[in-house]
Amino acid sequence: MRGAIATAAAAALLLGAAAGCGGGEDAAAPRATGTGTGTGTAPAADAPVTRTVAAPPDRPTLRQVVGQHMVFAYSGLTPPLALRQRIACGEAAGVILFARNIRSAAQVKATVAKLQAIKRPAGLDAPLLVMVDHEGGSVRRLPGPPAKGASQTPSPAAARAYGRAAGALLRGAGVNVDLAPVVDVGRADSALANEGRVYDDDAPNVIAKAGAFAQGLRAAGVAPVLKHFPGFGAASVNTDDAVARIDLPLATLRAVDLKPYERIEAPAVMLSTAIYPRVDPRPAAFSRRWATTELRDRLKFGGVTITDDLQAAAVVRYGSPAQLAYFATKAGVDLPLFAKDYATGARAAAGLEKAVEQGALKRADLQSGAARVLAWRADLQQPGR
Template sequence: MLSLLVAGLSILPTAQADPAAPSWRQLAGQRIVYSYSGLTPPDSLLRHIRAGEAAGVIFFGENISSESQIGAVITQLRQAQAQSPIHLPLLLMTDQEGGLVRRLPGEPVLSEKQIGQAADPVAAATAAGTGAGRNLAGVGMNVNLGPVLDVYYQAGNFIDQYQRSYSNDPGTVAALGRAFVTAQQAAGVAATAKHFPGLGSATAAQDTDAGPVTLALSRSQLRSVDEAPYPAAIAAGVKLVMVSWATYPALDPNRPAGLSPTVVGRELRGRLGFTGVTVTDALEAGSLGAFGTTGQRAVAAALAGMDLLLCAARDATQGADAATALTNALAGGQLDRAAFHAAVGRISALRAGLR
């Protein structure tokens, strides 16, 4: 039935019109990425997967003790998905940016900053993308939450202190990001450009995981510097874009970017023409402290046009809470059903193209 979504056809005006159709809960689950603590996925997560109520799983360092261990976990998750009524691969993802931000040992060993400083940066970015793709695919993962396309403004600031930016020049970031995306996706692993519209101006103390961040850049500066690398990544076919939790008053003074229909709908989709999957940053981020519970944040993100909701608190109940809120909002009419089906369709098309 979800093949209808891939084709872009509307499904059902009511949940019970066709007993074979996905339930509201299953449709909601197609937008949720779960996480868990420790080395063993909990039974509750496996039940959600078997029931067709999960889009994917994100892995962190605490979930991985060795390649063989995480490979066995992924096999277990895939076996659960095989019992699901949703016949699409799970999205199995992690942050394998390179350098200091790697969940798996091995490639890419170089950080983005080291790549930017290499003798042949494009060749280095291409090698890193290939290495990341092969490394993740080797254990059964199919999505990387990278590359970072933030253009750092000051040495040692939030994004540069961990060497997560290729350069302070937007043209360089565009070229290297495009090379990484192209090479990684050629290896069969979807790439995620982040953190739109950009965290490159954030100071070392401005961490959206910890609390609210406002980046008071002009619209022209945002577009000429921060957003400048994205057209190249979009032209290269990047599968996902992660939207940041910072607030950009020049675009929307009232809401973080990932909760803003202006940023997601007008800027990313409208102005830049991105038609792939949008994904939130971690839904439990401190920057969302004023925006209610997990469920309220999930609904607000969906209303803003975010497709995938990243529940990264290492607790499967967080994902379940988000799914419940989406289910209720969908069934109750708070969320537009056509827009909801369109989001699930984009996610389903992504999943159908992966292993």
């Protein structure tokens, strides 16, 4: 995990970042015409990315601060012009890739290289986060290792080898963040156990194997993300498909499900969209009780937090993209994730801007989260992060 020095340095960069676009906080950000998927009529991948008049360089624009809280998805093999313009303006922390974006490792490497090469404002020019879900087994975004998933992992040594193999594959394709390992402690006939995605039903064994996988990733130069806080191993349904309620008392969750977060070192944690009704009636990703009180205050986690997909069936009923991003950010989450398309993420970002302008969110709170994200991005330039 990063220390206070790295975060403070990122905060200083954020406060001194030269604004690259927009002409100030009230100016319209550049947009490309297109369909709701973000592909539409956008020009070809090599079309030039243009900028508007620069804002004063003494501090970042609101769009740039909000942008550090956004990792964008998109459709197809070509990132849309609107996304590339956001990157050029310092208004995006990174991208997340899925099977729909991937034809081969070489193609991903070329795409990522073009995105990373986009010139960005000083202070906001650290490497972009490039994320995938690559757990092994049935959840692999790029073709390649590890062929075995968590439930098929025989030992910590094997887990470390699988993590290193996954990291080498991802790093070779330009991917620097893996949304793995799953650190959920499985229960009999649970959703993730049935999918083969949990290492064990015993917390110490989960810690040993998932921790080794994370070490393997980091050794290969890819950052691991622990998921799904505060524990999804007892869920009977996947939140991708339906609302999941885990009716366990806080004492059990702390004694079993939260143990991996106490023991495994990682720069980021993903919050579940399941509901833990004995603790909070809201999904964990929208719960300050989980995202701040438990994770940051009790467990002293100082890294970056990200939600599970806010376009999943478990949470879409809670409101518009703007409202969902607001709920997550208000709870203390750094990166509200919209994994289906670019346009939804763009609407969420606009909603966060409006929430600050209307006083529902404090800009200072957003800047604190943005500093954590920028510190992580800067760390990705160093091996083993």
